[in-house]
Amino acid sequence: MKAQANVADNIIEVRDVRNQFGSQVVHDALDLDVRRGEILSIVGGSGTGKSVLLRTIVGLNRPRAGKVRVFGEDLLALPPARRMAVERRFGVLFQKGALFSSLTVAENVALPLIEHAGLGAREAAQLAALKIALAGLPALAGDKYPSDLSGGMVKRAALARALALDPDILFLDEPTAGLDPIGAAAFDQLILTLRDALGLTVFIVTHDLDTIYTITDRVAVLAQKKVLVNAGLDDVAAFDDAWIREYFHGPRGRAAAQAVSAAAVRTENA
Ligand SMILES: Nc1ncnc2c1ncn2[C@@H]1O[C@H](COP(=O)(O)OP(=O)(O)OP(=O)(O)O)[C@@H](O)[C@H]1O
Numbered sequence: 001m002k003a004q005a006n007v008a009d010n011i012i013e014v015r016d017v018r019n020q021f022g023s024q025v026v027h028d029a030l031d032l033d034v035r036r037g038e039i040l041s042i043v044g045g046s047g048t049g050k051s052v053l054l055r056t057i058v059g060l061n062r063p064r065a066g067k068v069r070v071f072g073e074d075l076l077a078l079p080p081a082r083r084m085a086v087e088r089r090f091g092v093l094f095q096k097g098a099l100f101s102s103l104t105v106a107e108n109v110a111l112p113l114i115e116h117a118g119l120g121a122r123e124a125a126q127l128a129a130l131k132i133a134l135a136g137l138p139a140l141a142g143d144k145y146p147s148d149l150s151g152g153m154v155k156r157a158a159l160a161r162a163l164a165l166d167p168d169i170l171f172l173d174e175p176t177a178g179l180d181p182i183g184a185a186a187f188d189q190l191i192l193t194l195r196d197a198l199g200l201t202v203f204i205v206t207h208d209l210d211t212i213y214t215i216t217d218r219v220a221v222l223a224q225k226k227v228l229v230n231a232g233l234d235d236v237a238a239f240d241d242a243w244i245r246e247y248f249h250g251p252r253g254r255a256a257a258q259a260v261s262a263a264a265v266r267t268e269n270a
Pocket residue numbers: 021026044045046047048049050051052053
């Protein structure tokens with residue numbers, strides 16, 4: 001079962017944000033709160049700016065207007081050393097994994113420990129081995145190069161690297177895209193376990209209805225250049241909007257909802 005977030009304070013606050021590329025306005029007057037300890041899924045049609053929102057929150061994209069506060073700090077207004085200290089509290093898993101292809105998995109995971117935590121090579125290697133295990137990979141995977149891994153293992157390796165610096169917030173951009181259903185379900189359960197064990201806050205950009213139904217506490221829907229609704233799944237699914245109706249009540253949405261109900265019944269009868 002999902003555990004609800006313990007403390008309902010906002011760890012991320014996005015206020016009145018505008019993002020624009022040339023004449024294309026992606027976000028206009030966008031507001032979003034993310035609560036400490038929750039798993040929040042960001043959904044929306046293709047091109048609604050889910051990845052841009054993630055990049056804006058982690059400071060990789062400067063909005064044209066508005067403010068983003070993470071842990072109460074405006075990242076873009078901080079002096080470099082303070083900004084780096086805040087950034088160390090983020091773990092980011094980008095869409096394609098973004099591992100260095102010329103480094104082994106263990107070296108990829110050790111890199112932030114050497115570069116940002118100032119560890120020596122030996123300590124970093126020991127800690128990297130722990131993170132690799134935490135991400136559910138066998139120890140042998142540490143010696144492999146990203147090109148030698150399956151898609152699911154690449155995601156786990158990238159997750160191990162995202163966990164390297166013991167982040168408070170995990171940002172995941174379409175973590176289950178390209179995985180088979182069994183691999184995707186296992187990855188979802190891993191995220192849930194890590195959230196519960198480590199007290200992480202998890203921000204997931206996803207199209208995956210199974211992820212949304214099985215591990216998400218709240219869902220934020222991007223539409224009309226803003227967050228149309230940010231609430232629990234039942235409230236979002238009942239929201240009166242054409243895209244939401246099609247997404248949550250179309251065949252795939254119904255199948256995901258039924259699978260979760262069936263799993264709940266099995267648990268009750270066990
Ligand atoms: N650096 C950039 N320069 C110009 N346009 C950009 C840039 N980054 C994003 N965009 C545009 O912003 C829009 C939103 O992009 P984004 O990748 O956030 O969408 P998305 O909701 O994540 O889509 P998808 O679900 O297809 O991955 C797109 O039209 C994209 O082309």
